[in-house]
Amino acid sequence: MMRIPLVLIGVLVPAVTLSKAPPANKRIYGLHESVHIRELGITVPAKLDTGADSASLSARYIKTFERDGVKMVEFDIAIDRDDREEWGITQSQWDDIELPLAGHVRIKRRAESVQDGERDFSRRPMVTLTVCVGNRRQQIDVNLTDRSEFRYPLLIGADALKGLGALIDPSLSMSLGRPRCRDENEDTLTMEAAGAH
Numbered sequence: 001m002m003r004i005p006l007v008l009i010g011v012l013v014p015a016v017t018l019s020k021a022p023p024a025n026k027r028i029y030g031l032h033e034s035v036h037i038r039e040l041g042i043t044v045p046a047k048l049d050t051g052a053d054s055a056s057l058s059a060r061y062i063k064t065f066e067r068d069g070v071k072m073v074e075f076d077i078a079i080d081r082d083d084r085e086e087w088g089i090t091q092s093q094w095d096d097i098e099l100p101l102a103g104h105v106r107i108k109r110r111a112e113s114v115q116d117g118e119r120d121f122s123r124r125p126m127v128t129l130t131v132c133v134g135n136r137r138q139q140i141d142v143n144l145t146d147r148s149e150f151r152y153p154l155l156i157g158a159d160a161l162k163g164l165g166a167l168i169d170p171s172l173s174m175s176l177g178r179p180r181c182r183d184e185n186e187d188t189l190t191m192e193a194a195g196a197h
Contacts (some may be wrong), residue, residue, distance in 0.1 A: 031048060032174055034174060055157050058078040062074070074098045076097065080148065088151075122145075127144065131160070138164050
C-alpha cells in the first residue's frame with residue numbers, strides 16, 4: 001500500500017478547495033438569465049453565450065439615418081405578440097425605437113448559409129445599451145439582427161460577459177431571478193421592470 005506524506009495531503013486539499021471558489025469580482029450566471037434593458041424599459045430572457053463575441057438584440061425594419069448631425073438607427077424589436085404580452089412589453093417599447101448609432105460590426109456567416117459569390121459576413125448596426133443582470137449593470141454594444149426564430153431575443157456574448165464579470169454555468173437557467181440593479185441616482189435598490197421569470 002502506497003503512503004502519501006501528510007504534508008502533501010495538507011497542500012493538495014486546500015488547493016482543490018480554493019479552485020472551486022470564483023474570484024471575488026466574478027459572479028456565476030446561468031446559460032439563460034432575465035435581463036433588463038434600461039434604454040428600452042423592458043426585461044427579456046437572454047442567452048449568455050461565451051462562444052459569441054458580441055451581443056445581439058432581435059430587431060427588424062432596421063434603418064439608419066442622420067438627425068442634427070448625429071447618426072441614428074430606427075428599428076422594431078422582433079418579438080412575437082404572445083411573448084410581448086407575457087413579458088409586459090407595450091407597443092411604445094417595441095415599435096419604432098430610435099437610438100444613436102454606435103457603429104457597425106462584421107459578423108461571420110455560417111458556411112452553409114453562404115451562396116456562391118456572396119460575402120461570408122454580414123454588416124450589422126450597433127447601439128449602446130445598459131443591461132442589468134442580477135444586481136450588476138453594464139453598458140454594452142449590441143448589434144441588431146432578426147432573432148425571431150430563436151427563443152431568446154437577446155444574446156449576450158463574451159465581450160459583454162467579461163464586463164459583467166460573468167462565469168457561465170450551463171447547468172443553471174434563470175438562476176438570478178428578476179434584475180435588481182441599484183439606481184444610479186439614489187441609494188436604494190430598485191427592482192427593474194417586471195419581465196421574464
